[in-house]
Amino acid sequence: MTSAVSFQKVSRHFGSVRAVDAVDLDIVPGEFFAMLGPSGSGKTTCLRLIAGFEQPTAGSISIFGERAEGVPPYRRNVNTVFQDYALFPHLNVLDNVAYGLMVKGVGKPERQKAAEEALSLVRLPGYGARRPGQLSGGQRQRVALARALVNQPKVLLLDEPLGALDLKLRENMQEELKSLQKALGITFVFVTHDQGEALSMADRVAVFNDGRIMQIGTPEDIYQRPKTRFVADFVGSSNVLPPDFVQRYSGQQRWGSLRPESIRVGRGAKGDGVAARLVSTNYLGATTRLALDADGLRLHAIVPAGTAVPEEGEAVVLTFNREHLHLMDEPA
Amino acid sequence: MSLDAAMPRATAPAILPGSGGLRGALSDLFWRRPQLLLLLMLLPPVLWLGIVYIGSLFALLLQSFFSIDEFSGLINREFTLKTYGDLFQAANLDIILRTVTMAALVTLASAIIAFPIAYYAARYARGRWKALFYLGVMLPLWSSYLVKIYAWKLILAKEGILTWLLAKLHLLWLLDGWLSLPVVGGNSLSVSFTGTFIVFVYVWLPFMILPVQAALERVPGNLVEASSDLGASPGQTFRNVLFPLALPGIVAGSIFTFSLTLGDYIIPQIIGTSRLFIGQAVYSQQGTAGNIPLAAAFTVVPIVIMGFYLWGAKRMGAFDAL
Numbered sequence: 001m002t003s004a005v006s007f008q009k010v011s012r013h014f015g016s017v018r019a020v021d022a023v024d025l026d027i028v029p030g031e032f033f034a035m036l037g038p039s040g041s042g043k044t045t046c047l048r049l050i051a052g053f054e055q056p057t058a059g060s061i062s063i064f065g066e067r068a069e070g071v072p073p074y075r076r077n078v079n080t081v082f083q084d085y086a087l088f089p090h091l092n093v094l095d096n097v098a099y100g101l102m103v104k105g106v107g108k109p110e111r112q113k114a115a116e117e118a119l120s121l122v123r124l125p126g127y128g129a130r131r132p133g134q135l136s137g138g139q140r141q142r143v144a145l146a147r148a149l150v151n152q153p154k155v156l157l158l159d160e161p162l163g164a165l166d167l168k169l170r171e172n173m174q175e176e177l178k179s180l181q182k183a184l185g186i187t188f189v190f191v192t193h194d195q196g197e198a199l200s201m202a203d204r205v206a207v208f209n210d211g212r213i214m215q216i217g218t219p220e221d222i223y224q225r226p227k228t229r230f231v232a233d234f235v236g237s238s239n240v241l242p243p244d245f246v247q248r249y250s251g252q253q254r255w256g257s258l259r260p261e262s263i264r265v266g267r268g269a270k271g272d273g274v275a276a277r278l279v280s281t282n283y284l285g286a287t288t289r290l291a292l293d294a295d296g297l298r299l300h301a302i303v304p305a306g307t308a309v310p311e312e313g314e315a316v317v318l319t320f321n322r323e324h325l326h327l328m329d330e331p332a
Numbered sequence: 333m334s335l336d337a338a339m340p341r342a343t344a345p346a347i348l349p350g351s352g353g354l355r356g357a358l359s360d361l362f363w364r365r366p367q368l369l370l371l372l373m374l375l376p377p378v379l380w381l382g383i384v385y386i387g388s389l390f391a392l393l394l395q396s397f398f399s400i401d402e403f404s405g406l407i408n409r410e411f412t413l414k415t416y417g418d419l420f421q422a423a424n425l426d427i428i429l430r431t432v433t434m435a436a437l438v439t440l441a442s443a444i445i446a447f448p449i450a451y452y453a454a455r456y457a458r459g460r461w462k463a464l465f466y467l468g469v470m471l472p473l474w475s476s477y478l479v480k481i482y483a484w485k486l487i488l489a490k491e492g493i494l495t496w497l498l499a500k501l502h503l504l505w506l507l508d509g510w511l512s513l514p515v516v517g518g519n520s521l522s523v524s525f526t527g528t529f530i531v532f533v534y535v536w537l538p539f540m541i542l543p544v545q546a547a548l549e550r551v552p553g554n555l556v557e558a559s560s561d562l563g564a565s566p567g568q569t570f571r572n573v574l575f576p577l578a579l580p581g582i583v584a585g586s587i588f589t590f591s592l593t594l595g596d597y598i599i600p601q602i603i604g605t606s607r608l609f610i611g612q613a614v615y616s617q618q619g620t621a622g623n624i625p626l627a628a629a630f631t632v633v634p635i636v637i638m639g640f641y642l643w644g645a646k647r648m649g650a651f652d653a654l
Contacts, residue, residue, distance in 0.1 A: 079561060103563050
């Protein structure tokens with residue numbers, strides 16, 4: 001089967017800055033694909049390469065088997081939901097949504113009907129006559145989505161679309177986007193710096209850093225089995241364990257990672273396990289996050305709320321199941 | 333307690349420190365009554381605008397309803413529309429039509445020339461290039477208007493540099509062909525309407541570039557990308573996104589170029605034919621002819637035209653994107 005989007009050794013350099021550096025990537029048709037990484041990691045540039053706003057310095061990009069280098073954005077059957085929505089301020093909502101059909105020469109009654117349907121799809125029926133300026137952030141987001149979807153793109157690109165929304169709205173939109181993607185069967189490529197968002201929504205996640213992909217895999221893969229220290233640290237703020245520490249428990253001189261929720265914290269200075277001192281506690285609602293100091297090694301543990309937590313400064317003993325200690329590929 | 337140690341009580345700020353004398357009392361008063369400060373700030377400009385500017389305009393309007401006694405040459409201070417009737421004499425109507433046509437063409441040409449320059453400055457020029465842009469646009473405004481016009485007279489003259497350049501390029505036939513045309517042609521560019529047009533465009537162009545640039549500056553770059561992403565070719569993006577969003581700037585610029593051309597009497601005096609423009613008509617009517625009412629009536633023409641122009645622009649939705 002041809003990939004929806006395929007990158008072969010794609011690079012995009014801006015002067016001496018390697019925004020994207022020899023990236024290989026295959027996105028399966030119909031999947032929800034997330035590009036996750038800190039700002040400046042190259043994820044947005046990759047999205048812009050797919051959209052056609054940027055051209056690769058080297059390498060080749062194909063979209064559903066067709067070579068895309070040199071093809072301008074307006075000849076690609078790919079649509080984008082922009083980070084700040086980029087709605088046309090001089091057009092009303094209906095004309096915004098119908099824009100793509102209008103420039104393709106679809107007749108007025110037909111394109112307005114399609115735009116109305118798209119607005120219903122994003123649960124904004126009857127909002128057509130309003131101006132973008134009269135809508136709330138969440139509503140603009142939906143209009144931007146409708147404006148892209150009305151063109152029935154082969155690939156829908158979403159550039160941090162939920163970044164400007166408040167938490168409650170963001171959670172709602174995450175669920176909606178996910179179900180919309182399932183219902184429509186369109187390939188979604190989603191850029192985010194929020195690891196929770198990527199893990200909860202995507203079928204597969206690519207973790208970016210410094211213009212390279214660190215790891216591609218299912219959310220579970222990425223979370224449970226990070227390949228590098230960067231991935232372990234960035235996704236879910238795992239405890240990264242140095243090779244000497246790992247040697248004691250696994251017998252192998254390699255970097256390891258341990259999820260904070262895998263650590264059990266016991267009171268007392270003695271006992272089987274790692275001796276540590278509790279530095280601080282952070283109450284997070286459903287859980288409590290503990291910062292620990294194990295002979296100079298800073299560790300974090302997450303315990304369910306309601307667990308008896310030792311006093312700050314108290315000596316504790318840390319235990320964990322050895323199966324939970326994940327060994328990373330990264331050489332020591 | 334540690335706060336006390338860090339900041340001894342003696343120097344700790346009180347909640348209600350002293351008012352600080354007259355200046356302090358005054359700023360306290362303005363803080364409590366902001367409208368008072370607003371009134372004080374607005375009073376001088378409102379008086380200036382209301383009395384000196386609008387007042388004299390009103391006096392002018394009043395003059396246009398008087399008439400002149402053709403035998404004695406004295407002004408007859410009785411309300412009449414006769415002077416306005418005089419505007420519709422063939423010779424006067426000719427002047428109005430000529431001026432309006434020239435103003436419209438100058439505005440159109442300015443908009444066409446200004447747009448790419450403004451677009452470049454708004455979207456691409458950064459740092460040093462932007463400074464160079466402002467300098468390039470503003471520099472001509474710093475030198476005397478008369479000097480520039482006389483310089484153009486030399487450039488456009490039959491023995492001028494333009495003729496010389498075209499001769500070197502073997503394009504003199506083009507100039508001669510153009511000058512042999514009726515209305516726009518003449519003996520040389522400096523005594524033709526074409527010359528008047530060129531100089532008008534040159535002199536008013538900055539007034540078009542700056543507002544268009546300001547309007548384009550406010551168009552977020554991602555709107556252009558969004559349009560392109562939705563399948564619009566660059567031409568379609570220009571028509572459907574850039575142009576409508578730049579329109580308020582173009583209209584603002586055209587108010588300058590149009591009204592300045594309507595009222596100018598120096599450029600057509602120095603460069604062009606002997607046929608009059610509105611400004612020249614006003615100048616000669618109130619001066620040598622001593623017909624103040626007709627001069628006033630001529631002055632009302634650009635005001636009325638601009639009124640209709642703005643009304644039409646608003647109806648066309650030129651200010652919707654504001």
